[in-house]
Amino acid sequence: MSRPSPPRALITGITGMVGSHLAEFLLAETDWDIHGLCRWRSPLDNLAGLTGAIDRGERVFLHYADLRDTLGVDQVVAETTPDVVFHLAAQSFPKTSFSNPLDTLDTNIEGTARVLEALRRHAPQAVIHVCSSSEVFGRVPRDRLPIDEDCPFHPASPYAISKVGTDLLGRHYAEAYGMTVMTTRMFTHTGPRRGDVFAESSFAKQIALIEADRQPPVIKVGNLKSLRTVADVRDAVRAYYLLVTVNPVPGAAYNIGGTHSCTVGDILDALLALSPRRDDIRIEVDPARLRPIDADLQVPDTRRFTAHTGWTPRYTFAQTMHDLLEDWRARVRAGVPVINR
Structure with missing residues (x-):
């Protein structure tokens, strides 16, 4: 008697930070086959830990399409007929959306419609995760903190609108x-x-460049007063796995986030504290890094999700900051081309 085929997962945006960590998690923790949708021109650096499996055609497979290409998206879904879908692909940088609003709206709204319509046609049985964002809440009054799922939307960027x-x-x-x-x-x-x-990755990159004497000891910043609650990407992908495996509820929406709330300035201070050059570095506000409007109070109420799945963060804020900085130090040591942006 033949064994049943393992479940097939489709990850849109597999080459991104979250998509690549999710693929690694599924490879290690499940027997699922993992299909990743990416653009042909997307950098593959984040998939370094998966290249062996991809080259051997063992459990990890890449498919090429752009969210703005209806036929391409439809073909990938028809070929893979996934059982589980993680729709992560997006134009994900809020500040860029101010200068590229139409691209952002097309990629994120119409792109999602293309994915869901293709799934309706070819894999209506799939369990589907659509990745929205806390940015939908936007300008939240302080008396609405922490932000629950019923908080009104007040998006503060074209990205958030998308x-x-x-x-x-x-x-x-x-x-x-x-x-x-x-x-x-x-x-x-x-x-x-x-x-x-x-922001936090730009800080870590600039610190790593300063330590390597590849940048003057000045860190350029935007709004340091914005309040954030920080989670680790490795906790995020575990949450996404639980989302699709623990009694999935059609139409449900969940806030997910960490437990450490601080200002962007506090994040910068935590990264600087890890650097032997911290006493030499000065901070300079760069007007180009400021958004026209900022979603400056981002503190979540995650009780609905934690009650449903039992998920809680495992990585501490300190560990996340350490690993982020070490990642940038490794990139700089490897000579990866970077620009100051």
């Missing part, structure tokens, strides 16, 4: 077509492989 559309599309496909679609609003999450356009 994620409102993503969020609502997930619920629509669950309600209109009976599909098992769930939405997460993940609050700040970081760690190794974080893109350098995000």
Whole structure:
């Protein structure tokens, strides 16, 4: 008697920070086959730990399509007919969305619609995770903290507006077509492989460059007063796995986030404390790093998700900061080309 085929997971955005960590988690913790959707031009650096499996065609497979390409997305879903889907791919940088709003809206809203429509056609039985964002809540008054799932949306960037559309599309496909679609609003999450356009990763990169004498001892910053609750990306991907495996509830939406709340300035201080050059470094506000509007109070109420799945963070803030900085030190030692942005 032949053994049943293992479940097939599709990860859109597998080459990103979260997608690559999720693929590694699933490879280590499950017997699932992992199919990753990525653009042909996407850097593959984050998949370094998976290249052996990809080259051997063992459990990890790459498929090429762009979220803006309806036929390409449809073909990948038809070929893979996934049992589980993690829709992570997006234009994910809020500041960029101010200069590229149409690209952001197309990629994130219409791209999500393309993915969900392809799933409705070819894999309606799939358990689907649509990754929204805490940015949908935007400008939250202090008396609404911590932010629960019923807090009104007040998006503060074109990116956040695009994620409102993503969020609502997930619920629509669950309600209109009976599909098992769930939405997460993940609050700040970081760690190794974080893109350098995000504040805490930019700080770590600049510290690593200063330590290597590849940058003057000046760290350029934006708004340091914004309040954030920080989680580790490795805790985030474990949460996403529990989302799709612990009694999935069609149409459900969950806030997910860490337990350490601090200002962006506090994050900078924590990273500087890890550097032997900390006494030599000065801080300089760069107007180009400031958003026209900032979602400056991002503190989540995660009780709905933790009660449903039992998930709690395992990584401490200190460990996350240490690992983020060490990741950038390793990149700088390896001579990876970086620019100051």
